[in-house]
Amino acid sequence: MRGTITEEQGEIHVAQGKVIGGGSSINGQAMQRGFPQDFDSWAALGNDQWSYEKIVPFFRKSERDLDIHDNYCHGSDGPMPIRRRQTGPLPAIQQAFHRACLDAGFGTTNDKNGLNPGGLGITPSNNIDGVRVSTAMAYLNPVRHYLNLTVRGGVFVRKILIKDHKAIGVEAESGGQAFQIEAGRVVLSSGAIRSPQLLMLSGIGPADHLRQFGIPVVRDLPGVGSNLMNHLSAQLTFKVKDGVSLETHRDAAHFALHYTAPGSSYVNDMVLRSSTVVDERTEHVPGVRTKYLTGDVPPERAARISCTLGLPDGTGWVRLASADPGVQPKFNYCYLQHPNDIRRVREGLRMAARLLESEAYRDVAEFRIQPDDDVLADDHALDLWIRQTVGTARHVSGTCKMGTADDPMAVVD
Numbered sequence: 066m067r068g069t070i071t072e073e074q075g076e077i078h079v080a081q082g083k084v085i086g087g088g089s090s091i092n093g094q095a096m097q098r099g100f101p102q103d104f105d106s107w108a109a110l111g112n113d114q115w116s117y118e119k120i121v122p123f124f125r126k127s128e129r130d131l132d133i134h135d136n137y138c139h140g141s142d143g144p145m146p147i148r149r150r151q152t153g154p155l156p157a158i159q160q161a162f163h164r165a166c167l168d169a170g171f172g173t174t175n176d177k178n179g180l181n182p183g184g185l186g187i188t189p190s191n192n193i194d195g196v197r198v199s200t201a202m203a204y205l206n207p208v209r210h211y212l213n214l215t216v217r218g219g220v221f222v223r224k225i226l227i228k229d230h231k232a233i234g235v236e237a238e239s240g241g242q243a244f245q246i247e248a249g250r251v252v253l254s255s256g257a258i259r260s261p262q263l264l265m266l267s268g269i270g271p272a273d274h275l276r277q278f279g280i281p282v283v284r285d286l287p288g289v290g291s292n293l294m295n296h297l298s299a300q301l302t303f304k305v306k307d308g309v310s311l312e313t314h315r316d317a318a319h320f321a322l323h324y325t326a327p328g329s330s331y332v333n334d335m336v337l338r339s340s341t342v343v344d345e346r347t348e349h350v351p352g353v354r355t356k357y358l359t360g361d362v363p364p365e366r367a368a369r370i371s372c373t374l375g376l377p378d379g380t381g382w383v384r385l386a387s388a389d390p391g392v393q394p395k396f397n398y399c400y401l402q403h404p405n406d407i408r409r410v411r412e413g414l415r416m417a418a419r420l421l422e423s424e425a426y427r428d429v430a431e432f433r434i435q436p437d438d439d440v441l442a443d444d445h446a447l448d449l450w451i452r453q454t455v456g457t458a459r460h461v462s463g464t465c466k467m468g469t470a471d472d473p474m475a476v477v478d
């Protein structure tokens with residue numbers, strides 16, 4: 066799909082998993098849960114089934130943690146295997162990042178999905194021995210032989226059929242033909258961009274917006290498609306010293322540092338990670354290389370420290386571009402428009418630069434590629450550079466917000 070992340074960059078390509086298993090079939094396989102306080106903050110807003118205490122039994126039920134066994138946070142016989150082991154040598158850039166964070170005084174955690182996940186720790190993953198275990202593999206494969214289960218591929222849902230304010234089925238396209246399928250129960254789970262699109266195509270959404278496209282209004286719900294959130298990723302790149310290997314063993318551990326931004330009202334709202342620059346992003350998207358690299362540094366000799374805003378204050382939107390279901394909706398993440406968001410990312414990148422300059426990186430990093438010293442030192446220049454280069458972590462959420470009956474922006478209860 067194509068969507069806008071910042072006005073400076075305009076529309077960019079945004080990957081989504083149009084496949085069985087959805088995003089889990091193409092994603093980064095970081096099996097990082099929300100933190101306990103995230104769930105508790107949802108419960109405090111009135112979503113009383115979503116406290117960590119209420120949600121943790123479902124995490125236990127879903128996972129088979131291969132490393133950590135306890136009776137509260139972790140399950141050992143669920144369908145989704147999780148590991149954080151390091152069987153090969155720790156990559157040099159991970160070693161340097163790890164040491165630099167410790168030297169800077171950050172604490173550690175041995176369980177990023179535990180009760181105290183803040184600080185530096187290894188990111189849990191659902192990649193086992195080099196094999197991605199998608200939700201399709203974990204949940205669908207074991208029951209594919211059931212005679213009371215049918216999964217249809219290549220079927221495109223065009224709208225939800227609604228009668229007397231109740232969903233009674235869907236209109237779907239298969240092999241170029243349209244079908245109406247009735248059902249006793251309809252579960253809408255087409256992701257944070259397509260779910261609000263389908264609701265709006267079905268007459269559920271902001272009434273004025275639906276009328277613009279000639280869609281009869283079934284229910285005026287202004288929250289449909291609002292409140293779009295997505296983690297951003299701002300990246301500091303550096304040249305890796307010649308002779309230092311950037312090869313990673315398939316079981317190599319990746320560290321993440323969750324920390325609280327100075328002056329933040331949130332806890333653990335920021336994340337720093339280190340990785341190589343050559344990945345799916347630079348390999349397949351023309352022009353991206355120049356965004357993060359300058360000069361003659363070949364991408365395969367560069368690495369990065371990325372800074373992610375975990376709990377943004379700003380939100381974006383999803384809106385219809387057409388009443389035709391085949392036309393993708395418009396969306397804009399509206400990254401970094403909130404002053405508290407740009408401030409935290411600016412400070413995060415400066416902290417990443419300090420880590421890079423520390424003793425821990427002496428044998429690994431030759432020089433910082435981007436942002437350069439002049440940009441890094443100047444708030445305005447750095448803010449502009451961030452807006453021009455920031456990428457997306459592709460973790461879309463929020464567009465069908467949960468809430469209580471008195472929340473006008475709530476979409477589901």
Ligand SMILES: Cc1cc2nc3c(=O)[nH]c(=O)nc-3n(C[C@H](O)[C@H](O)[C@H](O)COP(=O)(O)OP(=O)(O)OC[C@H]3O[C@@H](n4cnc5c(N)ncnc54)[C@H](O)[C@@H]3O)c2cc1C
Pocket residue numbers: 080081082083084085086087088089091092093094095096097220221222223254255256257259263458459460461
């Ligand atoms: C490149 C990438 C990297 C990511 N990395 C990570 C990571 O490392 N860790 C992590 O936790 N998360 C990661 N994510 C995010 C994570 O994958 C998503 O948050 C998650 O998959 C969302 O699940 P979902 O069920 O809401 O939607 P989706 O996974 O998007 O599933 C929606 C499904 O609905 C189908 N669909 C949509 N519209 C229609 C229609 N009209 N008719 C029929 N079918 C339809 C789609 O084909 C898809 O199969 C990443 C995502 C991407 C894209």
